[in-house]
Amino acid sequence: MSGGAVDAWQVSAVASLVEELDKKILVVLRDGSKIIGFLRSFDQFANIVLENAAERIIVGSSYSDIPLGLYIVRGENVVLMGEIDETIETDGLTEVSNEEIKREREAEKAADMAKGEMLKRMDFLED
Numbered sequence: 001m002s003g004g005a006v007d008a009w010q011v012s013a014v015a016s017l018v019e020e021l022d023k024k025i026l027v028v029l030r031d032g033s034k035i036i037g038f039l040r041s042f043d044q045f046a047n048i049v050l051e052n053a054a055e056r057i058i059v060g061s062s063y064s065d066i067p068l069g070l071y072i073v074r075g076e077n078v079v080l081m082g083e084i085d086e087t088i089e090t091d092g093l094t095e096v097s098n099e100e101i102k103r104e105r106e107a108e109k110a111a112d113m114a115k116g117e118m119l120k121r122m123d124f125l126e127d
Contacts, residue, residue, distance in 0.1 A: 017042045020083060027073055028080040037071060046075030057101045059108050063093045064101035
């Protein structure tokens with residue numbers, strides 16, 4: 001792509017955010033975090049401002065929203081962004097307290113680490 005084509009694509013992509021203004025959106029970040037909130041503003045770099053933002057943590061079929069308030073996300077950290085259909089956004093999920101979801105997330109991380117350790121110990125089977 002020539003420099004002009006890249007610029008045109010960037011302008012087109014960022015301009016498409018206009019359609020999402022004042023809507024509830026989900027933003028997935030590079031670190032895997034899921035942030036929900038109402039899109040209030042953005043700039044040419046796709047930096048966005050979310051109002052009533054919360055980090056949604058999902059573990060298995062449980063979820064909890066940790067309030068963040070007014071939240072700014074740098075465009076370079078955004079992996080995925082889209083409007084949330086509020087009629088089905090939590091279908092199949094059970095809301096739990098923030099403390100409970102944090103405990104569940106830690107237990108999930110510990111189980112993943114234990115699984116990784118077991119797989120490392122079984123490397124000899126591949127030879």
